[in-house]
Amino acid sequence: MNRLNLRTILILVILVTSLSVIYQNLRIQLILTGFTLFLLFSFRISKHKLHRLGHRLLSLFKLVLTILILQILFRRSGEIIWEYSFLMVTTEGLNYGLIASLRFLIIILVAGLLFDIPYYDYLLAFRSWKFPFEISFLVATIIHFVPIFNTQFKSSMEALQIRGIIMQNLPLLKRPVVYLNLLLPVLARAISEIKFRAISLELRGFRLYKDKTYLHEQKLSRLDLIIQFIALIFFLLLNLIKIIQL
Amino acid sequence: MDPIFTFSDFSFGYLKHELLFHDLELKVNSNSVTLIQGDNGSGKTTLCNLMSGLLTRHKGQFLLENHNMDKLSKKDISEKVVLLKQNILGNIVAATPEEDLIIWQEKFRRKCSEDDNEKRMKAFQLYNMEEFLLKPVWELSHGQIKRITLAALLLNSKKFWILDEPFSGLDSKLISILENTIKDRKNKNFGTLIVSHRSEFHTDFIDEIYRIENQGILKV
Amino acid sequence: MLTLKNISFRYRGRPAWILQNFSFQANPGDIIAVKGVSGSGKSTLLHIFCGVIPKLINGYFQGDVFIGNTDLAELSLPETAPHMSLVMQNPDLQLFFPIVEQELAFAPENLKLHPYEIEKRVAGTLSELKIGHLRYKETANLSYGQKKLVTFASLLTLDPEILLLDEISAGISSTGIEIIVDILKKRADSGKIIIIADHNPLLLGLAKKTIDLDEINNGPDLHIQ
Numbered sequence: 001m002n003r004l005n006l007r008t009i010l011i012l013v014i015l016v017t018s019l020s021v022i023y024q025n026l027r028i029q030l031i032l033t034g035f036t037l038f039l040l041f042s043f044r045i046s047k048h049k050l051h052r053l054g055h056r057l058l059s060l061f062k063l064v065l066t067i068l069i070l071q072i073l074f075r076r077s078g079e080i081i082w083e084y085s086f087l088m089v090t091t092e093g094l095n096y097g098l099i100a101s102l103r104f105l106i107i108i109l110v111a112g113l114l115f116d117i118p119y120y121d122y123l124l125a126f127r128s129w130k131f132p133f134e135i136s137f138l139v140a141t142i143i144h145f146v147p148i149f150n151t152q153f154k155s156s157m158e159a160l161q162i163r164g165i166i167m168q169n170l171p172l173l174k175r176p177v178v179y180l181n182l183l184l185p186v187l188a189r190a191i192s193e194i195k196f197r198a199i200s201l202e203l204r205g206f207r208l209y210k211d212k213t214y215l216h217e218q219k220l221s222r223l224d225l226i227i228q229f230i231a232l233i234f235f236l237l238l239n240l241i242k243i244i245q246l
Numbered sequence: 247m248d249p250i251f252t253f254s255d256f257s258f259g260y261l262k263h264e265l266l267f268h269d270l271e272l273k274v275n276s277n278s279v280t281l282i283q284g285d286n287g288s289g290k291t292t293l294c295n296l297m298s299g300l301l302t303r304h305k306g307q308f309l310l311e312n313h314n315m316d317k318l319s320k321k322d323i324s325e326k327v328v329l330l331k332q333n334i335l336g337n338i339v340a341a342t343p344e345e346d347l348i349i350w351q352e353k354f355r356r357k358c359s360e361d362d363n364e365k366r367m368k369a370f371q372l373y374n375m376e377e378f379l380l381k382p383v384w385e386l387s388h389g390q391i392k393r394i395t396l397a398a399l400l401l402n403s404k405k406f407w408i409l410d411e412p413f414s415g416l417d418s419k420l421i422s423i424l425e426n427t428i429k430d431r432k433n434k435n436f437g438t439l440i441v442s443h444r445s446e447f448h449t450d451f452i453d454e455i456y457r458i459e460n461q462g463i464l465k466v
Numbered sequence: 467m468l469t470l471k472n473i474s475f476r477y478r479g480r481p482a483w484i485l486q487n488f489s490f491q492a493n494p495g496d497i498i499a500v501k502g503v504s505g506s507g508k509s510t511l512l513h514i515f516c517g518v519i520p521k522l523i524n525g526y527f528q529g530d531v532f533i534g535n536t537d538l539a540e541l542s543l544p545e546t547a548p549h550m551s552l553v554m555q556n557p558d559l560q561l562f563f564p565i566v567e568q569e570l571a572f573a574p575e576n577l578k579l580h581p582y583e584i585e586k587r588v589a590g591t592l593s594e595l596k597i598g599h600l601r602y603k604e605t606a607n608l609s610y611g612q613k614k615l616v617t618f619a620s621l622l623t624l625d626p627e628i629l630l631l632d633e634i635s636a637g638i639s640s641t642g643i644e645i646i647v648d649i650l651k652k653r654a655d656s657g658k659i660i661i662i663a664d665h666n667p668l669l670l671g672l673a674k675k676t677i678d679l680d681e682i683n684n685g686p687d688l689h690i691q
Contacts, residue, residue, distance in 0.1 A: 118563050155336040158300055162337075164324035165353050178354050185341040185383060192384040193559055199518050200560040202543035203551045204624055205576035215571040215584045260607070285639045286611030332610050332637060335556070378505070385477075388555045388633065389504025411610075414636035415555070417503050417665060443611075443639050 006125040029102040071097030250276035255306035268461040284458030298329035332410040369397040407438040473529035500663040502679030508663035550628035557613035573624035611637040635666035
């Protein structure tokens with residue numbers, strides 16, 4: 001499929017997250033979640049990545065559920081649906097619980113989407129917006145630090161498994177000690193890796209000239225421009241409505 | 247000869263429609279030295295990861311000694327075999343060589359005894375590592391990190407060794423130290439499986455050579 | 467022509483000099499082997515050649531490196547790349563794109579070559595290394611050896627005058643090594659300078675000159691065979 005330009009995706013991401021933060025409305029949150037999912041599926045091509053997305057969602061499901069339950073239990077206004085001693089479920093609690101967890105879900109999905117976009121796509125997108133290179137490199141590096149850190153942490157966990165150190169078998173109090181022991185080397189290594197990644201990019205002529213050519217032209221397609229335009233109108237309109245409501 | 251690993255009717259693939267192994271038949275002896283070769287991307291590393299329990303989902307029969315691999319816990323497997331990963335940094339968890347080997351010994355469960363300390367020092371001496379024992383891993387060269395992982399193997403002398411490209415990046419002196427260790431082990435009836443591209447082995451200590459080809463494995 | 471003049475270097479916080487007053491010259495067509503025990507500074511030397519030391523890695527550095535008549539200190543790393551570039555040991559640090567084809571196209575794209583020429587280099591390199599089947603594969607799913615081949619391929623599409631190769635043979639099958647040997651021979655015949663830090667005897671066998679770091683570090687004077 002014709003891939004969207006990263007600039008378009010960044011605009012859509014900003015739109016979705018800001019709307020999600022602004023609106024305390026279940027219907028809008030649902031629409032935004034659906035839209036984020038659509039964005040994810042349209043951007044990820046391979047089955048392998050879909051698999052990973054599934055895993056990521058499954059592992060975060062517990063967290064989203066916890067947020068939901070906490071919100072439900074701590075909101076006390078609105079109609080009471082169910083009550084047992086001090087526990088109480090109200091319409092408003094349910095409403096806010098769902099909104100909060102959907103909002104959280106959207107942020108996780110968006111973050112996942114951003115991590116999977118290659119380094120240099122960011123640099124290109126930022127440059128076309130006339131960001132200074134140093135800043136865009138910093139942003140791209142920070143965004144990519146998470147997956148690098150993640151891979152290294154996983155690899156350290158594997159190394160522990162080979163040694164017969166199985167996290168689940170260790171006493172609960174020991175586990176933080178083990179994690180702390182892993183953390184420093186993993187962090188230090190990830191930081192030193194970033195330096196060598198930058199070296200490798202530059203030794204392949206990155207940033208040699210102000211612009212570059214492309215094997216496959218990557219101009220903004222008409223679809224990109226249309227989507228960017230609609231997104232902008234949509235964003236302004238919804239904000240306008242919000243302001244009028246106030 | 248008892249096989250330590252038995253594959254029969256064995257299939258594995260990362261994706262459902264792309265099998266890496268199909269109907270694989272292989273017996274790996276517990277007390278001899280097995281060499282596995284194959285082209286880049288043929289599945290050598292995958293095979294190592296399967297045998298050390300890092301990868302699971304497979305089809306068909308896959309035994310470690312006489313136990314079904316599926317039924318064994320990660321800990322059971324780690325008590326029988328030890329893997330040297332090809333990606334050498336992936337073998338290290340601590341900040342310095344010294345700490346890394348201490349974690350091998352203590353496993354966050356106990357403290358090192360005098361005996362342990364002596365054993366560790368001997369391992370470091372064999373690979374001539376005294377000068378960088380306390381240096382942070384991220385300041386060491388590739389070859390130095392490799393030596394940490396080889397020293398760690400010496401602390402696991404009673405397990406079956408699975409070595410994924412152990413000789414790459416080693417100079418001739420280190421290669422002969424490692425070869426002698428493997429020969430020594432064989433004389434004591436401890437086996438080793440080696441994945442390597444090196445064709446110019448002193449083949450006197452290798453008992454069986456296999457080649458991965460067309461989703462299966464052939465004896466050479 | 468690549469010239470090193472009176473190079474001395476040691477890492478900050480470490481007493482041992484990796485090089486002291488070291489001079490060296492390589493001419494077009496030369497294949498040079500860098501030898502030395504593990505930890506003797508083979509990778510460090512390659513970093514000095516291409517200017518990563520002292521530009522990005524700190525330490526006590528003295529001396530000059532020249533490509534032809536140009537002082538390397540006056541070139542930024544991206545400006546150095548078309549003249550001289552390096553493949554490092556760890557392939558995971560050198561892959562940036564989801565698909566192999568993009569990885570190979572990156573360098574010639576930076577050189578502002580015409581898409582037709584980029585395609586020629588990408589396709590040519592893939593077939594020369596006999597990895598055409600990897601063109602549309604995801605880099606993240608490649609095996610270690612395949613990743614190494616792809617990083618080598620991305621140096622070939624850049625096509626610099628001086629190629630620095632750090633442990634290029636690690637994890638490569640014997641057929642793969644034969645292919646690499648053929649490619650390096652051809653490149654040297656066409657006037658490139660190739661500097662190899664490696665342990666593979668086939669690759670080392672290509673070299674006409676050797677820099678032996680053990681000898682340099684042990685003796686008071688410099689020895690260049």
